[in-house]
Amino acid sequence: xxxxxxxxxxxxxxxxxxxxxxxxxxxxxxxxxxxxxxxxxxxxxxxxxxxxxxxxxxxxxxxxxxxxxxxxxxxxxxxxxxxxxxxxxxxxxxxxxxxxxxxxxxxxxxxxxxxxxxxxxxxxxxxxxxxxxxxxxxxxxxxxxxxxxxxxxxxxxxxxxxxxxxxxxxxxxxxxxxxxxxxxxxxxxxxxxxxxxxxxxxxxxxxxxxxxxxxxxxxxxxxxxxxxxxxxxxxxxxxxxxxxxxxxxxxxxxxxxxxxxxxxxxxxxxxxxxxxxxxxxxxxxxxxxxxxxxxxxxxxxxxxxxxxxxxxxxxxxxxxxxxxx
Amino acid sequence: xxxxxxxxxxxxxxxxxxxxxxxxxxxxxxxxxxxxxxxxxxxxxxxxxxxxxxxxxxxxxxxxxxxxxxxxxxxxxxxxxxxxxxxxxxxxxxxxxxxxxxxxxxxxxxxxxxxxxxxxxxxxxxxxxxxxxxxxxxxxxxxxxxxxxxxxxxxxxxxxxxxxxxxxxxxxxxxxxxxxxxxxxxxxxxxxxxxxxxxxxxxxxxxxxxxxxxxxxxxxxxxxxxxxxxxxxxxxxxxxxxxxxxxxxxxxxxxxxxxxxxxxxxxxxxxxxxxxxxxxxxxxxxxxxxxxxxxxxxxxxxxxxxxxxxxxxxxxxxxxxxxxxxxxxxxxxxxxxxx
Numbered sequence: 286x287x288x289x290x291x292x293x294x295x296x297x298x299x300x301x302x303x304x305x306x307x308x309x310x311x312x313x314x315x316x317x318x319x320x321x322x323x324x325x326x327x328x329x330x331x332x333x334x335x336x337x338x339x340x341x342x343x344x345x346x347x348x349x350x351x352x353x354x355x356x357x358x359x360x361x362x363x364x365x366x367x368x369x370x371x372x373x374x375x376x377x378x379x380x381x382x383x384x385x386x387x388x389x390x391x392x393x394x395x396x397x398x399x400x401x402x403x404x405x406x407x408x409x410x411x412x413x414x415x416x417x418x419x420x421x422x423x424x425x426x427x428x429x430x431x432x433x434x435x436x437x438x439x440x441x442x443x444x445x446x447x448x449x450x451x452x453x454x455x456x457x458x459x460x461x462x463x464x465x466x467x468x469x470x471x472x473x474x475x476x477x478x479x480x481x482x483x484x485x486x487x488x489x490x491x492x493x494x495x496x497x498x499x500x501x502x503x504x505x506x507x508x509x510x511x512x513x514x515x516x517x518x519x520x521x522x523x524x525x526x527x528x529x530x531x532x533x534x535x536x537x538x539x540x541x542x543x544x545x546x547x548x549x550x551x552x553x554x555x556x557x558x559x560x561x562x563x564x565x566x567x568x569x570x571x572x573x574x575x576x577x578x579x580x581x582x583x584x585x586x587x588x589x590x591x592x593x594x595x596x597x598x599x600x601x602x603x604x605x606x607x608x609x610x
Numbered sequence: 611x612x613x614x615x616x617x618x619x620x621x622x623x624x625x626x627x628x629x630x631x632x633x634x635x636x637x638x639x640x641x642x643x644x645x646x647x648x649x650x651x652x653x654x655x656x657x658x659x660x661x662x663x664x665x666x667x668x669x670x671x672x673x674x675x676x677x678x679x680x681x682x683x684x685x686x687x688x689x690x691x692x693x694x695x696x697x698x699x700x701x702x703x704x705x706x707x708x709x710x711x712x713x714x715x716x717x718x719x720x721x722x723x724x725x726x727x728x729x730x731x732x733x734x735x736x737x738x739x740x741x742x743x744x745x746x747x748x749x750x751x752x753x754x755x756x757x758x759x760x761x762x763x764x765x766x767x768x769x770x771x772x773x774x775x776x777x778x779x780x781x782x783x784x785x786x787x788x789x790x791x792x793x794x795x796x797x798x799x800x801x802x803x804x805x806x807x808x809x810x811x812x813x814x815x816x817x818x819x820x821x822x823x824x825x826x827x828x829x830x831x832x833x834x835x836x837x838x839x840x841x842x843x844x845x846x847x848x849x850x851x852x853x854x855x856x857x858x859x860x861x862x863x864x865x866x867x868x869x870x871x872x873x874x875x876x877x878x879x880x881x882x883x884x885x886x887x888x889x890x891x892x893x894x895x896x897x898x899x900x901x902x903x904x905x906x907x908x909x910x911x912x913x914x915x916x917x918x919x920x921x922x923x924x925x926x927x928x929x930x931x932x933x934x935x936x937x938x939x940x941x942x943x944x945x946x947x948x949x
Contacts, residue, residue, distance in 0.1 A: 404749035460801035581777035
């Protein structure tokens with residue numbers, strides 16, 4: 286049985302079914318294909334339905350939905366290995382009901398995402414892209430000094446979701462002199478930063494909100510009008526989570542009316558569409574959902590995926606299981 | 611945040627600045643060399659007899675045609691126009707040069723010392739902002755923040771994903787000059803899990819980072835090289851072709867010091883030829899001119915000398931300039947003396 290030998294020597298590598306959008310794939314030559322027998326229905330449709338019936342592991346590449354219908358076709362499925370930190374595209378309730386374990390990218394992306402959150406915040410407060418454009422467009426010799434920005438360390442930073450990513454953001458911004466506070470599902474007893482029981486209270490005591498929590502039913506539009514009002518006219522929102530964590534229509538309205546100071550957004554409610562009102566604004570930094578688009582993150586992701594699959598096939602504890610509580 | 615030019619700030623922030631101990635400071639002639647910060651200008655106008663050199667085309671000669679040179683007892687300069695030998699010679703009653711900067715490269719310090727002219731600058735208050743910018747430039751270059759922002763704005767995301775950037779956390783950082791700013795940069799880079807090494811005139815006994823006694827070795831060992839030292843005769847063009855080649859095709863150069871720290875011609879050709887991976891620049895050899903070849907490059911981030919250009923820090927620098935001037939003219943110790 287493949288399950289007995291984690292190194293799969295002298296045995297065939299275990300089969301993993303690949304689930305992805307046609308346009309979305311891992312680069313060729315990735316390490317997964319050498320460690321596992323990847324069955325990709327898009328490139329090689331299975332010749333017999335029996336094959337699907339015996340599939341125990343599903344590798345989800347990208348945010349392709351995993352629905353009850355998907356699961357109905359895989360009666361032997363025991364694990365879904367995701368390729369992102371977010372698993373909002375996977376029906377976790379259904380998986381739990383069918384006793385299917387789900388793993389995500391764990392902390393493979395946390396550093397890059399945290400770095401990116403800091404980059405977006407810097408871009409908004411110190412106007413980095415706008416200043417870069419100012420130089421490239423030749424305005425410096427003509428118009429003189431570029432308008433002033435705002436000091437990072439003077440800002441009270443509120444982190445929405447102090448998980449793996451949120452903790453890394455906190456560590457970095459603390460070094461810039463920012464004061465840090467957070468809201469999370471539960472207060473973290475080992476964390477010394479002030480905790481707020483809800484997003485509005487956090488916003489009321491912050492100048493910057495960094496959205497790093499998972500997207501689920503409770504957190505949909507967690508950054509809503511009330512939160513934005515509490516944050517205030519000088520407030521800045523940074524979103525490196527998922528677009529639907531923020532009420533985008535409301536955000537745009539507030540930015541246009543000057544009810545909010547600025548925003549740094551890597552994610553949007555309807556990617557790759559970005560509200561056109563944002564495209565002209567200097568107090569926003571826009572980004573095409575690329576907070577983890579680095580070779581380093583991809584290597585780390587492969588490590589996590591391989592570790593989870595190896596653990597599964599060896600009946601060992603999974604490396605990054607998603608808990609649904 | 612808004613799109614208006616510098617907001618009015620801090621008029622009443624420091625009421626103590628208005629209390630004068632029996633000296634008519636409003637009559638003291640102070641020359642401001644160029645527009646720096648509206649709040650500073652207002653404070654100088656309020657407390658002294660302010661003259662603005664740019665009203666005379668920034669020319670000392672022209673200024674002296676319509677003003678008596680001996681009225682000027684203080685000069686407030688900055689990174690554009692400081693106090694060179696010509697200026698110092700033109701104002702025989704000059705007692706103090708208070709620079710709206712921490713850098714002193716635009717001040718003829720030797721001349722000041724010779725003539726007993728005090729010099730003050732603005733250290734510490736701007737350390738955070740400049741250190742923040744060093745990290746911001748690194749993130750801008752490695753994570754391609756400016757390019758990706760542009761990508762979205764011109765609608766390219768609808769056609770294709772942006773492509774890969776490079777991770778910052780965990781990279782090796784080399785700092786040229788471990789002074790106040792260099793140390794602040796190191797502290798920030800450490801929070802990103804970077805290994806830190808440095809080159810300095812001498813090893814710092816309390817710094818827990820690897821010291822290199824020559825800059826080529828530093829450049830060879832690190833992926834990101836940051837210029838954070840003062841500009842002096844020794845450090846002019848300290849980043850030359852040899853250093854750039856040692857940094858290499860995957861290396862990134864960050865300059866938040868002075869343009870003259872870097873041999874700009876060599877930098878440009880290294881970038882064009884791919885001998886250097888990228889650069890984040892806040893300063894240039896001939897500001898506000900920026901080499902045209904850089905304007906089209908995707909692996910550079912260019913800033914218009916904004917190192918300390920935040921509302922908070924500009925006001926703090928201005929307050930320090932005013933405080934130094936008031937201290938001097940009250941015969942009190944300068945707060946941040948250089949000479």
